[in-house]
Amino acid sequence: MAYEIIVVGTSWGGLAALRELIRELPAGFGLPLVIVQHRHKRSGQLLPSLLQDCTPLFVCEVDDKAPIETGTVYVAPADYHLLIEDGHFALSTDEPVRYSRPSIDVTLVSAADSYGEHSVGVVLTGANADGARGLKRIHDRGGLALVQLPSTAESPAMPTAALRSVPNARALSIEQIAATLASLPVESARHSERR
Amino acid sequence: MAVPLTPDEALDGPPLSYNPELERIEIELLLEGVFRHYGFDFRSYAYASIRRRLWKRTEAEGLSSISELQALVLHDSAAMERLLLDLSVSVTAMFRDPGFYQVFREEVVPLLRTYPFIRIWHAGCSSGEEVYSTAIVLEEEGLLERTRIYATDINDAVLQQARAGIFPLNRMQEYTENYIRAGGKRSFSEYYTAKYDGALFSPSLTRNTVFSQHNLVTDRSFSEFTVIFCRNVLIYFDRDLQNRVHTLFYDSLVMLGILALGSKESLRFSQYEPCYEKLHPREKLYRKIR
Ligand SMILES: C[S@@+](CC[C@H](N)C(=O)[O-])C[C@H]1O[C@@H](n2cnc3c(N)ncnc32)[C@H](O)[C@@H]1O
Numbered sequence: 001m002a003y004e005i006i007v008v009g010t011s012w013g014g015l016a017a018l019r020e021l022i023r024e025l026p027a028g029f030g031l032p033l034v035i036v037q038h039r040h041k042r043s044g045q046l047l048p049s050l051l052q053d054c055t056p057l058f059v060c061e062v063d064d065k066a067p068i069e070t071g072t073v074y075v076a077p078a079d080y081h082l083l084i085e086d087g088h089f090a091l092s093t094d095e096p097v098r099y100s101r102p103s104i105d106v107t108l109v110s111a112a113d114s115y116g117e118h119s120v121g122v123v124l125t126g127a128n129a130d131g132a133r134g135l136k137r138i139h140d141r142g143g144l145a146l147v148q149l150p151s152t153a154e155s156p157a158m159p160t161a162a163l164r165s166v167p168n169a170r171a172l173s174i175e176q177i178a179a180t181l182a183s184l185p186v187e188s189a190r191h192s193e194r195r
Numbered sequence: 196m197a198v199p200l201t202p203d204e205a206l207d208g209p210p211l212s213y214n215p216e217l218e219r220i221e222i223e224l225l226l227e228g229v230f231r232h233y234g235f236d237f238r239s240y241a242y243a244s245i246r247r248r249l250w251k252r253t254e255a256e257g258l259s260s261i262s263e264l265q266a267l268v269l270h271d272s273a274a275m276e277r278l279l280l281d282l283s284v285s286v287t288a289m290f291r292d293p294g295f296y297q298v299f300r301e302e303v304v305p306l307l308r309t310y311p312f313i314r315i316w317h318a319g320c321s322s323g324e325e326v327y328s329t330a331i332v333l334e335e336e337g338l339l340e341r342t343r344i345y346a347t348d349i350n351d352a353v354l355q356q357a358r359a360g361i362f363p364l365n366r367m368q369e370y371t372e373n374y375i376r377a378g379g380k381r382s383f384s385e386y387y388t389a390k391y392d393g394a395l396f397s398p399s400l401t402r403n404t405v406f407s408q409h410n411l412v413t414d415r416s417f418s419e420f421t422v423i424f425c426r427n428v429l430i431y432f433d434r435d436l437q438n439r440v441h442t443l444f445y446d447s448l449v450m451l452g453i454l455a456l457g458s459k460e461s462l463r464f465s466q467y468e469p470c471y472e473k474l475h476p477r478e479k480l481y482r483k484i485r
Pocket residue numbers: 283284285286287288291318319320321322325347348349350353409410411412425426427428431457
């Protein structure tokens with residue numbers, strides 16, 4: 001099974017977890033990695049630049065309709081939902097879902113519906129239950145579901161909720177998640193647009 | 196974990212068993228039907244968002260397929276009204292993205308000073324908060340007198356609010372903070388008087404403004420502008436329609452005119468990118484150079 005997109009959701013404790021994860025990814029990493037992190041609506045460009053500091057991969061905040069490119073780390077902008085269509089992103093200012101915008105569920109569901117079994121969903125540390133329903137959609141559509149082992153999470157609530165929602169998800173330490181992502185089979189003939 | 200869904204946070208999307216290709220056909224048919232029967236053209240709106248909203252409405256009406264929603268809205272105009280509300284997003288704020296207004300004041304205002312007469316178009320102005328915010332900046336910079344402002348939207352209801360110039364009192368604290376962060380030079384409360392639970396903005400701010408209905412999908416250019424604001428509107432359109440609207444803006448801007456987009460909207464994915472230069476690394480302010 002070849003994968004085409006990875007969505008990582010995290011909330012409380014996310015910055016440290018994300019840095020740990022991104023650091024482990026090799027320079028030639030062949031998939032787009034999309035990060036949805038809850039943060040304040042005025043938090044600006046701090047998160048992308050802190051992540052850029054620890055990886056040779058290109059890190060950027062998503063602009064509306066940006067094409068999805070491999071080997072790039074995308075960060076959902078604060079105060080928008082991030083939707084995924086075949087080959088490109090779309091932003092939306094629809095109401096927050098369960099008090100969150102960006103909502104991890106919304107992006108995971110959207111990845112699952114557009115990329116199906118070619119999608120990977122990852123839920124890391126966080127103090128709420130966002131991501132649980134979206135991860136289930138990834139799993140139900142045949143994609144790969146990974147969850148940070150709750151005992152290793154700064155805030156175990158989110159990974160715990162995700163595991164309850166998707167009991168078959170693989171619970172791993174951040175290091176193991178990074179290793180798993182780095183060894184995923186990647187589509188050899190790349191295409192930026194599937195449709 | 197069986198997380199129960201309430202309608203207001205429905206898990207945007209079809210049941211698992213739904214076939215995505217069939218779903219796309221149904222959505223296209225519904226939008227075509229709505230266009231031909233009611234004249235509202237959502238056919239080129241961004242698919243992923245339209246799809247979320249259609250499912251939300253489908254669930255709220257207690258239906259289980261987009262085809263059922265199609266039958267309902269075509270035969271029942273009250274249901275169409277409800278769908279229309281779901282499809283129109285008019286959220287806005289005064290000095291939304293304060294950094295944008297600060298850069299506008301610092302980088303664009305000096306350019307505008309070189310014009311004897313300034314024409315501004317706010318396309319998709321919603322209830323007018325953006326129009327009043329810009330007018331305040333122009334007033335403080337002494338440019339409002341020689342500016343003519345056209346503020347348009349597809350939605351007549353929001354335009355009426357814009358004309359009235361009354362905004363919710365409970366947002367004035369937020370707007371005051373935005374105003375200060377945007378580099379405002381006076382006291383924000385000078386611009387409005389509190390009335391009941393509304394803040395009535397000084398009518399002199401819109402003395403040179405015309406509010407009128409204009410549909411970016413179907414209507415043509417109506418003048419030549421020095422500045423066009425179109426913020427957080429294109430985000431609802433697909434790439435095709437974005438390009439068509441960019442043609443309209445390009446044709447409506449004077450050479451060296453300014454195009455202002457929303458914070459997360461970019462010209463980078465449009466065929467017009469080579470025709471503009473960026474005025475700022477972060478804020479989406481562009482100048483037509485060819
Ligand atoms: C989110 S609001 C943006 C308001 C303001 N520009 C801002 O940035 O705060 C989007 C507006 O676009 C308007 N709109 C949507 N489709 C349109 C169309 N085809 N033509 C003109 N306006 C449209 C909506 O009615 C709504 O008022």
